[in-house]
Amino acid sequence: MKGGDNPFIGTWKLRSAVQEDEETGKKSYPLGTSPTDYLNYSPDGRMMVILVGDDRKAPAGPVATDAEMIALYKSVVAYAGTYAIDGNQVIHHVDASVNERTTATKLIRFFTLRDGLLELITAPGPNRYDGRISVQTLVWEKMALSASAER
Numbered sequence: 001m002k003g004g005d006n007p008f009i010g011t012w013k014l015r016s017a018v019q020e021d022e023e024t025g026k027k028s029y030p031l032g033t034s035p036t037d038y039l040n041y042s043p044d045g046r047m048m049v050i051l052v053g054d055d056r057k058a059p060a061g062p063v064a065t066d067a068e069m070i071a072l073y074k075s076v077v078a079y080a081g082t083y084a085i086d087g088n089q090v091i092h093h094v095d096a097s098v099n100e101r102t103t104a105t106k107l108i109r110f111f112t113l114r115d116g117l118l119e120l121i122t123a124p125g126p127n128r129y130d131g132r133i134s135v136q137t138l139v140w141e142k143m144a145l146s147a148s149a150e151r
Contacts, residue, residue: 007113008041008083008090012140014051015117022124022133030129031075039118039140041083047092048080073098074129079107088112090120099128116142 014037019028031037032054039049053075059068079097083090092107109120118140127134 006041006043006085008085008118009043010041011143012039012041012118013037013143014039015139015141017051017136017138019127019134019136022135030127031077037138045082045084046080047083049078049092051077077128079103118142 014035017029017031017035017037019030020026021028030053031051034054035052036054037049037051039047041047056072056075057068059065059072064072076098079092079094079099079102081095082093084093085091088110090109090111092109094102094105094107097103108123110123111121112119120138120140122136124133124135126132127136
């Protein structure tokens with residue numbers, strides 16, 4: 001895919017995210033039902049994503065306590081790297097991550113693109129909260145260019 005005809009290029013805002021336990025089929029929303037999340041794919045083959053839980057609380061003081069830091073860490077997912085499209089998969093090659101366990105790994109997402117929406121489905125794997133095997137389905141909506149970006 002050349003840069004000009006790559007429908008991934010741009011910024012996407014999360015519309016929905018659900019995690020499904022492979023064994024039980026139970027669905028959950030680890031970052032809440034209305035997290036603030038953005039995904040960006042650039043023409044130079046780079047990508048970045050940030051997912052922020054919907055109930056984050058600012059530290060009470062100027063320096064977060066250990067408990068506050070743990071809560072903040074558990075309520076955010078962020079990484080950046082390169083990406084490649086292969087058939088119905090987009091592969092994220094992670095260069096940097098808030099969770100060092102994913103740095104220098106590749107994350108495979110199965111995708112569908114339709115009507116301005118990008119659905120990404122993760123390969124089954126242990127989730128970061130309890131280690132149970134799960135699949136995440138994230139639906140992203142492409143954002144329009146802002147007036148300042150068009151200048």
